[in-house]
Amino acid sequence: NAGVTQTPKFRILKIGQSMTLQCAQDMNHNYMYWYRQDPGMGLKLIYYSVGAGITDKGEVPNGYNVSRSTTEDFPLRLELAAPSQTSVYFCASTAIPVEEETQYFGPGTRLLVL
Amino acid sequence: LAKTTQPISMDSYEGQEVNITCSHNNIATNDYITWYQQFPSQGPRFIIQGYKTKVTNEVASLFIPADRKSSTLSLPRVSLSDTAVYYCLVGDSGAGSYQLTFGKGTKLSVIP
Numbered sequence: 001n002a003g004v005t006q007t008p009k010f011r012i013l014k015i016g017q018s019m020t021l022q023c024a025q026d027m028n029h030n031y032m033y034w035y036r037q038d039p040g041m042g043l044k045l046i047y048y049s050v051g052a053g054i055t056d057k058g059e060v061p062n063g064y065n066v067s068r069s070t071t072e073d074f075p076l077r078l079e080l081a082a083p084s085q086t087s088v089y090f091c092a093s094t095a096i097p098v099e100e101e102t103q104y105f106g107p108g109t110r111l112l113v114l
Numbered sequence: 115l116a117k118t119t120q121p122i123s124m125d126s127y128e129g130q131e132v133n134i135t136c137s138h139n140n141i142a143t144n145d146y147i148t149w150y151q152q153f154p155s156q157g158p159r160f161i162i163q164g165y166k167t168k169v170t171n172e173v174a175s176l177f178i179p180a181d182r183k184s185s186t187l188s189l190p191r192v193s194l195s196d197t198a199v200y201y202c203l204v205g206d207s208g209a210g211s212y213q214l215t216f217g218k219g220t221k222l223s224v225i226p
Contacts, residue, residue, distance in 0.1 A: 004157075035216070042201060042216035043158070059215075090157045102148070103214070105157025 001026050004106035006091050012112045013081040021076040021109050023091030031094045032074040033058075033103065034066065036087040043090060049074055081113045118202045123221040132189045134220050136202030139183050147178060147185045150201045152219070158201060162187065189222075197224045 007022045025032065030051045035043035035058075045058030049068040063085060065077040074093075078085060088110050092103040120136040138147070146165050150158035162169055164176040164185070175188040189196060199219040 040218070042218045044216070045214070092157070102160035102163065103150075103158075105159070108155070108157055 006106035010110045025093040029093035033092040035090045134187045137184045138204045148203045
């Protein structure tokens with residue numbers, strides 16, 4: 001199993017541009033999450049999904065959108081990039097509710113908005 | 115969401131046992147306590163999870179007192195490769211909620 005994969009690894013965006021961060025898992029996990037991590041800080045939850053077709057907002061959803069058309073994929077969309085979205089983005093998945101199971105994290109996508 | 119408090123940083127010499135304590139005064143009855151480790155430029159990695167008393171695996175031990183308002187991660191005989199940030203998380207088992215809150219974590223520096 002590849003686990004949780006993320007693409008791209010690094011990206012530079014200009015203000016106002018849009019992009020999609022890709023996340024995929026091959027563990028047949030129902031639950032998937034997107035976090036952002038600013039320098040020296042902990043992770044903040046952006047969006048999560050409890051299954052295909054079901055998504056919900058986390059702590060910091062503004063400026064982002066997600067979709068979950070399949071169990072495997074959970075892309076994160078930035079429509080109008082802003083410097084405040086410069087961060088490292090992590091995708092994670094679990095088989096059952098996160099309270100009772102570990103989260104498996106991807107390697108992260110480093111995004112720089114200039 | 116149950117909030118956690120842990121030291122910002124700790125230093126330890128190689129070979130010593132390291133104990134990192136996390137307080138979670140408003141932990142809910144059904145909440146689990148989970149610890150993650152994060153190396154620079156990598157995603158967090160699961161270390162250990164527990165509900166009460168003591169849990170031990172090949173990497174660490176987790177001590178949880180009866181009132182569950184705190185927990186202590188114990189790393190036996192640390193090495194330089196254990197230098198990382200350690201996060202204490204408490205699951206929010208509120209109705210319909212599947213969120214975990216990552217604080218700033220504890221930055222452990224292991225000194226040769």
